[in-house]
Amino acid sequence: AQKITQTQPGMFVQEKEAVTLDCTYDTSDPSYGLFWYKQPSSGEMIFLIYQGSYDQQNATEGRYSLNFQKARKSANLVISASQLGDSAMYFCAMCPQTSYDKVIFGPGTSLSVIP
Amino acid sequence: EPEVTQTPSHQVTQMGQEVILRCVPISNHLYFYWYRQILGQKVEFLVSFYNNEISEKSEIFDDQFSVERPDGSNFTLKIRSTKLEDSAMYFCASSPGRMNQPQHFGDGTRLSIL
Numbered sequence: 001a002q003k004i005t006q007t008q009p010g011m012f013v014q015e016k017e018a019v020t021l022d023c024t025y026d027t028s029d030p031s032y033g034l035f036w037y038k039q040p041s042s043g044e045m046i047f048l049i050y051q052g053s054y055d056q057q058n059a060t061e062g063r064y065s066l067n068f069q070k071a072r073k074s075a076n077l078v079i080s081a082s083q084l085g086d087s088a089m090y091f092c093a094m095c096p097q098t099s100y101d102k103v104i105f106g107p108g109t110s111l112s113v114i115p
Numbered sequence: 116e117p118e119v120t121q122t123p124s125h126q127v128t129q130m131g132q133e134v135i136l137r138c139v140p141i142s143n144h145l146y147f148y149w150y151r152q153i154l155g156q157k158v159e160f161l162v163s164f165y166n167n168e169i170s171e172k173s174e175i176f177d178d179q180f181s182v183e184r185p186d187g188s189n190f191t192l193k194i195r196s197t198k199l200e201d202s203a204m205y206f207c208a209s210s211p212g213r214m215n216q217p218q219h220f221g222d223g224t225r226l227s228i229l
Contacts, residue, residue, distance in 0.1 A: 045220035101163035
């Protein structure tokens with residue numbers, strides 16, 4: 001079964017500190033894509049970062065980096081130098097080869113940045 | 116930066132009425148999607164659309180739902196005879212391709228069924 005697990009329902013981080021949001025996934029497909037999206041309290045869904053299953057290097061995008069450990073089936077999001085505007089819900093998501101159209105979302109992690 | 120736009124941002128409808136949610140995908144994107152998110156729950160895939168036809172749909176997307184691309188820019192989701200449990204945030208998304216291409220989401224339409 002294709003599934004995304006995010007074990008941290010809520011996280012707190014001090015402003016300017018780094019934080020890691022956990023994500024594990026389950027798929028038997030050899031090829032897949034992994035994504036992270038941010039959903040602020042206003043409700044929109046913002047694409048942050050993408051990692052392909054065959055990518056040799058971990059993806060980075062500004063303050064966001066993805067710690068991809070294929071053997072462990074984990075794709076943790078690291079946010080460096082947290083800002084107050086980073087407070088939001090963060091969703092890990094997967095696009096497996098057998099169903100590239102359908103992005104499977106995890107339950108999300110609520111991140112609160114404390115001044 | 117180009118973005119997916121959705122209208123209206125909030126729709127309130129009486130149960131049993133039909134509702135049409137509208138989306139304008141990013142102009143050079145070829146694949147279009149609808150997702151929904153019931154309050155406090157995770158985002159669920161509804162349907163994908165390519166080359167003027169549905170390419171995949173979930174078990175949620177029953178005969179009550181339909182999608183259409185009536186012209187070169189709009190992509191709509193119609194819900195016939197709405198039910199209370201249809202209350203949710205509905206997201207439209209688009210992507211330039213299928214293989215490992217991120218889907219870009221609109222800001223969503225909050226649908227409230229009374």
